[in-house]
Amino acid sequence: MRIPFTKMHGLGNDFIMLDAREQDLPDLTAATVAALADRHTGIGCDQLIVLEPSNRADFRMRIYNSDGGEVEACGNASRAAALLHGRAAAVETGGGIINISRSESGARVDMGQPRFEWDAIPIDYAMDTLHLPVSWEGLTDPSAVNVGNPHVIFFVDDLAAIDLARLGPVIETDPLFPQRVNVNVAQVSGGAINLRVWERGAGLTRACGTGACATAVAALRRGLVQSPVKVTLPGGTLTIEWSEGQSIIMEGPATESYRGTFEWSDYA
Known part of the structure; x- marks a missing residue:
């Protein structure tokens, strides 16, 4: 199964972006994430990002670090998602709902309120x-x-x-x-x-x-x-x-590097 991806970065923090909002992906394991993130034998990234349908927001953003572990939030990836989506949206993340939009400098993200307890x-x-x-x-x-x-x-x-x-x-x-x-x-x-x-x-x-x-x-x-x-x-x-x-408001650039496809079975 060939999977399309978009390679993006925010200030050099780079991502493999997979859009599963209209196309289902196979089950994503930590081993597959780590294989795709490998800079020698995979595509290479700091984080792998999956955009999915959501019942709570316009879409959901799941975030996986290069070691395969899933995490709750990523500010740079939020700006990349804003660039990829192209318009304002509410986004469900593991850390809560955030709001993204394009801006003159790249993207603007309402990250929600910080917690101090x-x-x-x-x-x-x-x-x-x-x-x-x-x-x-x-x-x-x-x-x-x-x-x-x-x-x-x-x-x-x-x-x-x-x-x-x-x-x-x-x-x-x-x-x-x-x-x-x-x-x-x-x-x-x-x-x-x-x-x-x-x-x-x-x-x-x-x-x-x-x-x-x-x-x-x-x-x-x-x-x-x-x-x-x-x-x-x-x-x-x-x-x-x-x-x-x-809420915290973050503003800054995001960049699309290139687009491509890969064979899922090569990394599963």
């Missing part, structure tokens, strides 16, 4: 999520935010000095985070944020839309920046708007 992150036991009383080597005083998926955010003076490739997996899999966690390390300068992200199930990434949202929210809660705020990752810059009690 310790058991909504989730964290293993109750604590203040604005200032977690925990540390890992030189990374101290983090915040935690759930923006459809769990994030921990560290603000540092020198972003380049942090060995995130080493510390990221240690923090991601710490028992404090029962569903694992995305790890964000940020430096605030001139009212803007520079950010690097270790993504749960994917590793170091050129861009993470939900990470940019979570980090901006944490910085705004701490009074470090004002909304809207520019968040720059290795792949480029996003603009994040948020105020207390409101």
Whole structure:
């Protein structure tokens, strides 16, 4: 069975987009996702995205990391879906309903309201999520935010000095985070944020839309920046708007790279 796909990216965070809204797909296993995501023997991607019919929204977006695990939210993929869909839509995700639309800069996404309760992150036991009383080597005083998926955010003076490739997996899999966690390390300068992200199930990434949202929210809660705020990752810059009690608005580019087909049985 030949399956059409669209290869897309948001600031270098790349996706295989499969549209199952009108064409049924065979059962998708973690092994098939990992095989398709392999950059040497598959198509290659950070995440595989499946668009499906929904009874709750215009369509559903399912998100699989390159290790085959399904996750709740992906900001960059939401912008890619907006570009692919071509018009405003409500989208069901594992993290809730989001709203997407095209914009002059690419796409605009209403990510919904962030969650700060310790058991909504989730964290293993109750604590203040604005200032977690925990540390890992030189990374101290983090915040935690759930923006459809769990994030921990560290603000540092020198972003380049942090060995995130080493510390990221240690923090991601710490028992404090029962569903694992995305790890964000940020430096605030001139009212803007520079950010690097270790993504749960994917590793170091050129861009993470939900990470940019979570980090901006944490910085705004701490009074470090004002909304809207520019968040720059290795792949480029996003603009994040948020105020207390409101939804997070993310705006930035998304790009279609190419289209093709593959034989499902080659990866099943």
